[in-house]
Amino acid sequence: MLELKLEKLRNLFAEMDRALIAYSGGIDSTLVAKIAYDVLGDRALAVTAKSPSLLPEELEDAIEQAKSIGIAHQIVETHEMDNPNYASNPVNRCYFCKSELHDTLKPLGLKLGYSYVIDGVNADDLQDYRPGIQAARERGARSPLAELGITKMEVREIARSIGLSCWNKPAQPCLSSRFPYGEEITVPKLNRVGRAEIYLRRLGYENVRVRSSDDTAKIELPAELIQKFVANTDLIQLTQAFQSFGFVYVTLDLEGYRSGKLNQVLPQFAN
Incomplete structure (x- = not known):
């Protein structure tokens, strides 16, 4: 079953010309970045958002993991803290965070010629309260892991099977x-x-x-x-x-x- 899902994930990227990956350095987006690079090579780009809500150590981990994968990697700054709708911390705070992220990534992708913006949302995420997913969908982002029904546990199992050293990295939300x-x-x-x-x-x-x-x-x-x-x-x-x-x-x-x-x-x- 896992081999079939991995094959489908590779096939999904094979249908794309170029892909920009919203890459946090967590295991989900790392797996997506790895498969995108394996299939698309230099037509895949990982982009990490730098903001006060990201631990500096997590940014360094993301940089090192991108190097180990081989994928091209850029860092952009996001400014969700400037938005009072975010800073006031309402229950849908993540909506405004992901809005800022994808309002940054989508124009960047268009400017650089990347047809798709891809995130690391997995099938389990769809079962939780995740208002940020709505913001990403409104801006046209795709979630291959969720589309293929790949769960968090399956993400880790696939990552381990293909040799990603971060396969058991603890989740680290913002x-x-x-x-x-x-x-x-x-x-x-x-x-x-x-x-x-x-x-x-x-x-x-x-x-x-x-x-x-x-x-x-x-x-x-x-x-x-x-x-x-x-x-x-x-x-x-x-x-x-x-x-x-x-x-x-x-x-x-x-x-x-x-x-x-x-x-x-x-x-x-x-x-």
Whole structure:
């Protein structure tokens, strides 16, 4: 089944003349970029958006992965933070982020002669609340993984089968996803969240989130790692570090990390 889906993915790109890939460096867009390059060669271009909501380390990873694939790679700056509809952090914040992204990529693609703008949306993404998908569709972007019914797990399995070293890289959505809906997002807030997550990564915790609510940082780790974290971490030193980043309080979510946790309040917003 996976081999068939991989063949269909390659065939899909073979039908294209040129393709511009919205490339974040995550496993989904990396797989898309890899297959696009394998099929189209120098007629494929990966473009990464640089903004305050992207960790600098993630940008560096994207650059290195693009080099390892061989695909041509460009970096563009996006300015979603200038849009009050984004910075005010409504429940459809991602719509305005992806609008800014694709309003940047589509003209760039047309200017450079790329007929298609391709993203890394997979079939599982269609089952979650993802207003950004609508913004991308409105601007004509295509999602080969979703079109072919390729799930997140299948993305990882295909990536591993073709030798992508990042096949098991943890998901890393933009830093703006760390804030509860309705709390204004600012560059200093994004910076302190980013610094806090880098601190935890350097302690050896890759799959981690630091949720920010006003002056409070809430650390989310996989549930099975919580006891190890408490036993092996200098909590006083960690608290002091987080306070130096700009937080006042530091807490630990005892439920553990769960993707999309902040979306559990959406029914409340809908009423």
